[in-house]
Structure formats: C-alpha cells, structure tokens
Amino acid sequence: MNTPKFLTIILLFIFCGTKLYAQQNAVVNYCIQLDSLNKTVTNNTIDRKTATKKLTHLITQIDKNAGFNSPDAWTFPLKGYKANAIGGVKGNGYFDKGYHFLDGNKHTAHPAHDIFITDRNQDTFDDKTLKPVEVLAVTDGVVVSCTPQWDVGSALRGGKCIWVYHPGLNLFSYYAHNRQLFVKTGDVVKRGQKIAEVGRTGLNAYKKRSPTHLHFSAFRLVNGLPVPFNPYQNLIKASTL
Template sequence: MIKYLLFALLSLSVTGGFISVVDYDELQGNIREGKISKDSAQRAFRRLIPEVKTYFYDNGGIDAPRETWVFPLQGYDYKSIGDGGRGYVSRGFDFFDGNRSTAHPAHDIFIRDNDQDDVDDVTQANVNIRSVSCGVVISVVRDWEPGSELRGGKSCVVYDPVSNGLFAYAHQSFVFSNIGDIVKPGDVLGLVGRTGKNAFAPRSPTHLHISYMKIGEDGLPRPENIYQDLVRAGRE
C-alpha cells in the first residue's frame, strides 16, 4: 500500500497528471473493443474527464473560445463538407456502444483525391488535419491494417475543456499527435487518409470524419452537430 502511494505521488509530480490521460486512452480502447460494461465505462469517464481538464491547465493549456475554432482541413473550406452537412445522423447513437454503433453523428469532409493515394490531386501534397479547438490529445490509434474491423482507422481524440467536449478525427493516413499533447486551434494533428473498414473501400472518396461529443451536466458525452461552427470556421 505504502509502495503504491509513493509510486502514485511520484507519478503525479513527474507527469502533472499524465496518468489520467493514459487511463482515458485505455478506457477509450476498451469502449471501442466492447471490453467494458456500459456502467463501468460511464463511471470511469465521469472520473477521468475532470482530471484531464486539470492536466490541461497544469501543463500550460490556454483557453481558446468557440469563436476561434479553426476549419480542420488545411487548404479547404466549408464547401468540402459532405452533403451540405446532411450527413450528420445522431439518432440511436450511444458513445458507450463503441465500434458497434451504426449512426453517423459526424461530418465527412472530402479532399480532391480521385486516384485515392491520400494526396491532393491539385497540390500533390498531403492534407493536414488541424485541431478545431484547444485541448488535450486523450486518445490515439496509430495502428490499423486493411482487414481490421475498426471503422475509425487511424485516429485521435482531443478533449476541449472550454466547450467541455470531445473531438474525434478519423481515417488519418498518419497521426502526428501523441497522448498528452496540449494543442491550440490550428495545430496539426495528422494527415487525411483512407484508414478504417469502410473508408478504405474504393467506393469511399477520401475524407476526414470529424465528430463532436458535448459532455452534459451528468458528466456524459452526447453528439452535438457542429455544422454551423465548421461553416463559420471554413469561411475565413
């Protein structure tokens, strides 16, 4: 017991709460893979988010208000959002259902990539995925191979303490961000790609899948449609 306490104290002082971010990443993995009951997952989520918030401020995070949100695809504007925002379907979605959920509480933002090589056909360069908000990178999926059932592919999640919500960025070809990174709006998280069960299929045009989960009074996340925010950010 004493050994454990010493270890816990030491970890906290060395990492400034880094452990809670690592714990969150593990929780997200367990939810994704259906390895944890809904009850336990919700309890852990409620406990960890306030700790992650503390981690943000303890490690130099600076509040960025909603009006300063940045469009997530560098070099693109709001017109690249699929179906003028009508791709957002939150009905029946439960964050704690993980990879099983079939709703699409998200927006797909498409790049010019007819030959599906992840590279912009016009600029011949990869397309940067930028963080919309400030926050902490709390989950990263770096490994994905064709044949995997994982639909998000290579992805990362950023917790924004200002709006109290989670941004997920899916189907990346390369994830630059690391667990515990403190980001501001516009920081590059990774590159647009085609990873993920359906996104990899030839029928799917290359896109970023971005979702936002607002954390409610009860401490639990629910999808919120940020289409208007993306349009505003994607006009400038």
C-alpha cells in the same frame, strides 16, 4: 536586490515550476487512462456503469489540471479547404439518431461530417498539390486517445484516429480515417495545429466506393458520456488556414 529577497524569488520559481510539471504529468497520466478506457469501450469489453464513472472522473481531473481553457473560436480542420468540402447538402450527412458512445465500434448512425479532399486516384494525396492534406485541431486541447495503427482487414471503422478534449468547453473533437498521426495521447495541441494527415484507414473508408475524406465529430459530456452534437455551424464559421 538583497540576498534573502533574491533567494525567495528563486525558490518561488522552483516551486511554481515543480507544481506546473507535476500538473502536466498528472494530465498525461489521466489521458493515458482515458485512452485505455476508450479502447475497452471500442472493443465492448467494459460494463456501461464502470465506463461512465471512470470517464467522468478522468475528465474532471483533466479539466482541473490542464491549466488552460480552450478558446471558443474554431479553425477549419482541413488545411487548404473550407466548408464547401463538407459532404451532403447543407450538412445533411450528419445524423445522430440511435448513436450511443458505449456501443463502441458497433455503433449505428453517422454523428459526423465527412469532409472530402480532391483525390480522384485515391492515393490520399491532394490532386492539386500532390501532397498529403493536413488535419488541424479545431481549437486548443489535450489529446485523450489515439489509434496510430490500422491494418487492412481490421474491423475498426475509425482507422487511425484521434480524440481531443477541449478543457473549459466540455467538448471533444474526433478525427478519423487518417493516413498518419502527428500527436500522441497526453499531448497539448493548439488551435490550427497539424495533428494528422487525411487518409483512407478504417473498415469502410478503405473501400474503393469511399472518396478520401476526414470523418469529423464533436461531442459534449452529458451525464458522464460523450453525446454527439451537430458541429455544422462551428465548421461554417471556422476560420481557414
């Protein structure tokens, strides 16, 4: 190969590398902004119009810069468990009537499925394996909000929780009540990747009457706001790890 050709290839590599790095940095930045926006929504300290506008802008940018589209197929969000661990009868634990994302921590309804682990003594360890149960990302995505801290006495219902956005699918997945998180805002996650461990954090999940579980929700962005949909069929069809 002659020298000019070689130099062109090297420069092209540097250019593409720099562009990719800038895009990844931009995504992290948008995710951090989305995380703080989400926290103002949770605390009800932002007006609805501003929140909707900001959210639409940030998701548009994340979609544009993520550099990938998430696959449609799902992995079941609890390692070692399958659909029969979903609470209720045929998914009737899900009800979204009256739920509004902008109601934050004060929301009503239960637009989610609680997925239970076997933990009779409520130590958050699986009774069979005596180990924590891994929470897995249902498909590829970007972590757009994390709450890594929760203390007993806090009124926050989700406890230690994670929001993942899945580019190209217009889909959010939400994982609550974890004991520990293993990702941070801005991280890219792969389908089936361990993102947390099942726990008992959150105002009600901490109470003795609540069996240890993952609270799992799915949302689509409709008119700038996450609107819940019932992911029961996705969970039933998901492959298991």
